[in-house]
Amino acid sequence: MTRILLTDDDEQIRTTLADYLRTFAFDVRTAATGAGFRDAVASGGVQAIVLDVMLPDANGLELCRWLRHQEDTTPVVMLTAQGDPVSRVIGLEMGADDYLAKPFEPRELVARLNAVLRRAPRPAPGPDVDVPRxxxxxxxxxxxxxxxxxxxxxxxxxxxxxxxxxxxxxxxxxxxxxxxxxxxxxxxxxxxxxxxxxxxxxxxxxxxxxxxxxxxxxxxxxxxxxxxxxxxxxxxxxxx
Structure with a gap:
């Protein structure tokens, strides 16, 4: 089961999306703040991230950049009310893999998550590394x-x-x-x-x-x- 970290400060959106994603066999963790996001990332095991741009204690774009500075390649889909081309470009330059403007159909989010997961590199130890189970x-x-x-x-x-x-x-x-x-x-x-x-x-x-x-x-x-x-x-x- 693919583990998703869903970060959004709107409780209704967070609950509704989490329940919807679980119907597609995603294992969903949620966070409402930037601090909660960092804690969830640090705990490990997250395979994809849905991240809102506007959080009460942090900017989602800065959190995405922080994630990439940790050498973390977990796919990130940004959520934002700002769907203009400039905002999309900034999000992608910060390291996001995809960008979805609110309001959106939850089924589209599922499709985008599946797409970024397919594109994500397969974790591998690297050249000349042969490690058993x-x-x-x-x-x-x-x-x-x-x-x-x-x-x-x-x-x-x-x-x-x-x-x-x-x-x-x-x-x-x-x-x-x-x-x-x-x-x-x-x-x-x-x-x-x-x-x-x-x-x-x-x-x-x-x-x-x-x-x-x-x-x-x-x-x-x-x-x-x-x-x-x-x-x-x-x-x-x-x-x-």
């Missing part, structure tokens, strides 16, 4: 199908697309120093032009986020070490 390292278990980390204390930690590809690269070559260039290659998206490009800076940010997740649920020494002038290394033994 699940792997274990330093007490952690990485579920490669669900994209979940389970800590030594059995706390589930969701992974974003970028975090999954990055960790997949590390567990494929434990104990080996991987340069930023190698990590860029291993975590590049499978579909060219599908969002912000992966570069050295984004790799550093992704490593930082991944380290936070590895240390959030379990107080232990850093598993991903920086090797000055060379790159990063997963300092743990990996078993499938």
């Amino acid at each position: 699940s792997v274990r390292f330093a007490g952690w278990t990485m579920d490669c199908l669900q994209r979940l980390l389970v800590s030594p204390t059995q706390v589930a930690v969701a992974l974003s697309n970028a975090e999954f590809r990055l960790l997949a690269a590390f567990v494929a070559k434990p104990g080996r120093v991987l340069s930023r260039e190698q990590l860029v290659e291993a975590t590049a998206r499978s579909t060219p032009g599908s969002g912000p490009s992966v570069n050295d800076r984004s790799i550093d940010l992704a490593v930082s986020r991944l380290r936070q997740k590895l240390n959030e649920a379990h107080d232990a020494p850093a598993l991903i070490r920086t090797v000055r002038g060379e790159g990063y290394v997963l300092d743990a033994k990996v078993a499938s």
Whole structure:
């Protein structure tokens, strides 16, 4: 079942659309604010997003740009009362995959969601990364199908697309120093032009986020070490 995050501050629209989408076998999460949107994204598992432009505490366009800066390629359909061409162009430039002006037929939203999901790149570990169904390292278990980390204390930690590809690269070559260039290659998206490009800076940010997740649920020494002038290394033994 495809999990959708529906973010709209209008309770009636939010409830009506959520109920309608569920009749098409979507698993719908909802949020009414920008803060709720960020929390839902951080929890992981979202496969498509419906995002209203006007929220009480945030601008949907800025939230879309924030999402793309997280190296998150989840398809986004923007909803707005402003259907003029300039607003559409701005939304697409911010990283939205489609744009739907209010009022609209709910069935059209379903069609657009299905279209962006078909176009979305298939998540893949990347070149030269061969990871089994699940792997274990330093007490952690990485579920490669669900994209979940389970800590030594059995706390589930969701992974974003970028975090999954990055960790997949590390567990494929434990104990080996991987340069930023190698990590860029291993975590590049499978579909060219599908969002912000992966570069050295984004790799550093992704490593930082991944380290936070590895240390959030379990107080232990850093598993991903920086090797000055060379790159990063997963300092743990990996078993499938």
